[in-house]
Amino acid sequence: MCLLGQTNGFANEPVQNGRSKMEKRRHQWRFDTLQIHAGLEENPVHGHITLPIYNTASFKFDKLSDMNNALENMSTPTNQYLYSRLSNPTNDGVEKRIAALEDGVNGLVYSSGTASVYAIIVSLAGMGDNVIVSTGLHGGTFKQFRKAGAQLGIEANFCDTNDLERVRQLINDRTKFIFVESLANPKLSVPDYDALIAIAHSPDLRIPLVVDATFTACGYFCQPAHYGADIIVHSASKWIAGHGTTIAGAVVETGRSDWQSNRARFPRLHGEDPDLKKFDVGQDNWYETAGDKAFIRYLKNDVLRDTGSCLSPYASQQLFISLETLSVRCERQAKTTDRIARWLSSHPRVAWVGYLGFEDHPYHHMALKYLQRGFGTVITLGLVGGGEMAEKIIDAFKLIITTTNVGDSKTLCNHHWSGVNKHYSKEENEKMGITEDLIRLSLGLEDVQDIIWDFEQAFDQVQL
Numbered sequence: 201m202c203l204l205g206q207t208n209g210f211a212n213e214p215v216q217n218g219r220s221k222m223e224k225r226r227h228q229w230r231f232d233t234l235q236i237h238a239g240l241e242e243n244p245v246h247g248h249i250t251l252p253i254y255n256t257a258s259f260k261f262d263k264l265s266d267m268n269n270a271l272e273n274m275s276t277p278t279n280q281y282l283y284s285r286l287s288n289p290t291n292d293g294v295e296k297r298i299a300a301l302e303d304g305v306n307g308l309v310y311s312s313g314t315a316s317v318y319a320i321i322v323s324l325a326g327m328g329d330n331v332i333v334s335t336g337l338h339g340g341t342f343k344q345f346r347k348a349g350a351q352l353g354i355e356a357n358f359c360d361t362n363d364l365e366r367v368r369q370l371i372n373d374r375t376k377f378i379f380v381e382s383l384a385n386p387k388l389s390v391p392d393y394d395a396l397i398a399i400a401h402s403p404d405l406r407i408p409l410v411v412d413a414t415f416t417a418c419g420y421f422c423q424p425a426h427y428g429a430d431i432i433v434h435s436a437s438k439w440i441a442g443h444g445t446t447i448a449g450a451v452v453e454t455g456r457s458d459w460q461s462n463r464a465r466f467p468r469l470h471g472e473d474p475d476l477k478k479f480d481v482g483q484d485n486w487y488e489t490a491g492d493k494a495f496i497r498y499l500k501n502d503v504l505r506d507t508g509s510c511l512s513p514y515a516s517q518q519l520f521i522s523l524e525t526l527s528v529r530c531e532r533q534a535k536t537t538d539r540i541a542r543w544l545s546s547h548p549r550v551a552w553v554g555y556l557g558f559e560d561h562p563y564h565h566m567a568l569k570y571l572q573r574g575f576g577t578v579i580t581l582g583l584v585g586g587g588e589m590a591e592k593i594i595d596a597f598k599l600i601i602t603t604t605n606v607g608d609s610k611t612l613c614n615h616h617w618s619g620v621n622k623h624y625s626k627e628e629n630e631k632m633g634i635t636e637d638l639i640r641l642s643l644g645l646e647d648v649q650d651i652i653w654d655f656e657q658a659f660d661q662v663q664l
């Protein structure tokens with residue numbers, strides 16, 4: 201296999217997971233190779249060359265004492281499977297692949313992106329704590345932080361997280377993490393990683409920077425770990441699944457800082473869960489046994505055990521196979537996105553185009569600093585005629601699909617104002633970057649000329 205062709209901008213960075221066999225050869229496999237090989241079993245029983253679906257609810261043991269030992273030692277890396285709510289070999293495979301592509305040390309899949317975000321909230325924060333959350337946010341995540349946070353007694357402080365002064369003001373001794381989206385859905389804001397990391401990892405704070413990296417496509421357009429982000433979360437339903445087949449989520453820990461050693465702020469990772477103390481039960485010290493893999497170990501063997509939001513191995517295999525073409529899809533989709541953005545921006549029926557590749561996009565300079573291989577595969581646009589025209593044009597499309605999804609191999613559109621964001625106040629919507637006329641367009645793999653044709657025929661159908 202020829203590996204000389206450099207295919208990404210971080211080839212010199214070590215990839216720490218999903219490639220034990222490869223490590224022995226002391227060669228840094230690159231993104232395109234990892235997406236196909238990482239997570240495959242090293243010694244497959246039947247010589248199989250893909251990831252089989254291990255459709256088994258539980259795993260048997262020869263002796264009761266062996267099973268009880270495995271149960272007892274969940275905080276240690278025994279690699280023993282017990283019950284598929286906690287772990288499963290198919291899920292393991294895709295977890296390794298996703299972790300490798302995000303340059304992490306450990307991964308965990310979930311039944312949805314939403315379930316992964318929820319797991320992060322409840323694993324790191326509790327009653328009386330607070331978190332700092334970017335206003336450039338997926339509407340569902342906004343709701344989750346606002347409502348679930350309030351129900352759990354966790355205060356979500358929403359702010360423009362690139363306003364560093366504001367972030368510093370909001371931090372106090374009960375702050376547990378900073379949450380941003382790598383490209384906000386659909387605002388397309390880009391976090392200033394260097395500055396946020398400097399705050400989160402300052403010696404007197406040491407909290408994780410959590411990045412929902414859904415829109416940067418599992419490390420293809422940006423690898424937040426490269427800049428020091430600690431926890432990566434994905435709605436795998438989008439680019440990772442890539443074909444509109446599957447609802448799934450994933451969490452990756454990157455091992456980039458020593459936040460996990462911060463015992464005072466994260467006592468649960470150190471066997472000192474304040475909520476369990478009153479029951480006088482033995483607790484696992486995840487940090488002691490797992491070090492920089494403590495978070496996922498805790499998430500898997502404690503939090504996932506309680507929330508039960510595990511992914512089916514069928515779904516895991518879908519993600520695993522789809523990831524094999526991730527870079528091929530993204531490369532082509534990013535090219536199409538660029539062409540369509542340019543075509544739309546010079547069209548008389550189009551009022552504005554929000555594309556990170558354009559100099560006039562407020563986050564263009566951040567995109568230049570932090571993105572690689574293109575500016576993503578989603579743009580926003582407004583038409584002459586505003587919100588009313590947006591609704592009419594969407595209904596006139598023949599090829600572009602109206603749906604509430606992104607990152608598919610098909611071109612998809614949505615109008616947030618009239619639907620998914622309808623129940624938020626004008627001010628909240630403004631902060632999330634939602635205007636009345638905004639159309640979100642997620643570019644697929646169709647021929648560019650056919651996408652252009654669809655716009656033209658829709659404009660012809662609906663005159664000004």
Ligand SMILES: *Cc1c(COP(=O)(O)O)cnc(C)c1O
Nearest residue numbers: 312313314338385414435437448
């Ligand atoms: C879709 C999405 C989510 C929610 O994920 P589901 O898989 O739909 O539960 C979270 N964050 C972002 C950025 C998303 O696009």
